[in-house]
Amino acid sequence: MTSKTAVVTGAARGIGLATTKLLLERGWKVAMIDRDGPALAEALQGLDGVHGIDCDVSDPEAVEGMIAETLREFGQIDALVNNAGVADFGPIEETSFARWKTVMETNLDGPFLCVQAATPALKATKGAVVNIASISGLRASTLRVAYGTSKAAVIQLTLQQAVELGEHGIRANCVCPGPVRTKLAMAVHSQEIIDAYHDAIPLNRYGSEQEIAEAILFLCSERASFITGQVLAADGGFEATGIGLP
Ligand code: NAD
Numbered sequence: 001m002t003s004k005t006a007v008v009t010g011a012a013r014g015i016g017l018a019t020t021k022l023l024l025e026r027g028w029k030v031a032m033i034d035r036d037g038p039a040l041a042e043a044l045q046g047l048d049g050v051h052g053i054d055c056d057v058s059d060p061e062a063v064e065g066m067i068a069e070t071l072r073e074f075g076q077i078d079a080l081v082n083n084a085g086v087a088d089f090g091p092i093e094e095t096s097f098a099r100w101k102t103v104m105e106t107n108l109d110g111p112f113l114c115v116q117a118a119t120p121a122l123k124a125t126k127g128a129v130v131n132i133a134s135i136s137g138l139r140a141s142t143l144r145v146a147y148g149t150s151k152a153a154v155i156q157l158t159l160q161q162a163v164e165l166g167e168h169g170i171r172a173n174c175v176c177p178g179p180v181r182t183k184l185a186m187a188v189h190s191q192e193i194i195d196a197y198h199d200a201i202p203l204n205r206y207g208s209e210q211e212i213a214e215a216i217l218f219l220c221s222e223r224a225s226f227i228t229g230q231v232l233a234a235d236g237g238f239e240a241t242g243i244g245l246p
Contacts, residue, residue, distance in 0.1 A: 010084030014182035018209035057110030082111035107150035126169030141245035162229030171228035178235025196246030202237030
């Protein structure tokens with residue numbers, strides 16, 4: 001058990017909510033961050049040791065305020081989980097600049113802004129950053145020009161953070177989930193994509209939110225104290241197959 005504090009973005013549902021619950025089980029306190037106020041209010045019900053903050057991670061001022069509020073509430077930040085994300089699949093010619101920017105703002109600007117704002121607090125605790133990218137950031141495909149590019153950039157952002165912030169004792173790692181049946185995925189995965197994933201993934205199934213949360217928890221924890229700058233695919237073996245994304 002620990003008495004540490006984590007900030008988890010996109011915590012109102014899906015992988016972020018599962019991560020919050022696992023951290024709480026292991027004794028962490030959690031600042032639950034989400035821009036969906038009603039979903040966040042519902043997620044907070046019945047959870048002890050949490051503080052919810054309605055915040056859009058792509059808004060620099062809101063992010064500064066969110067980190068300040070977390071510090072007022074809990075006094076320290078030991079881990080930052082940059083999990084908030086959006087998906088938008090489409091061919092290059094049909095991806096308007098507005099759609100491209102919407103994806104980049106949450107998926108890439110968000111993790112940059114959150115790390116920047118949290119760095120003084122993370123220096124004080126020699127804390128950990130875990131960025132949630134995707135196997136879509138490791139492999140190119142049709143339909144994922146915005147989403148895949150944003151996630152590939154998150155992987156590089158992780159390496160930058162690990163190299164630059166290591167001298168302060170801050171670790172930065174990245175989890176690349178394979179497919180998980182969350183609201184985000186089910187909005188963009190056609191039946192064709194679902195069937196193709198089942199065939200292609202060596203474990204022949206989608207992952208669960210809890211399985212991704214376990215990888216995140218490990219990288220947040222002291223058990224990963226000499227691990228930084230790593231990209232961990234939690235994907236049922238998909239990356240090992242070398243085949244293209246469906
Ligand atoms: P989800 O849609 O279930 O949850 C995402 C949460 O992020 C939502 O509560 C949403 O309100 C919040 N959010 C979105 N934009 C935000 C913003 N700008 N500011 C604050 N909160 C915001 O999705 P999920 O599947 O749990 O996704 C979590 C992360 O995992 C994302 O980064 C996603 O890209 C990544 N991922 C998911 C899958 C998958 O198959 N589900 C695969 C690979 C990677």
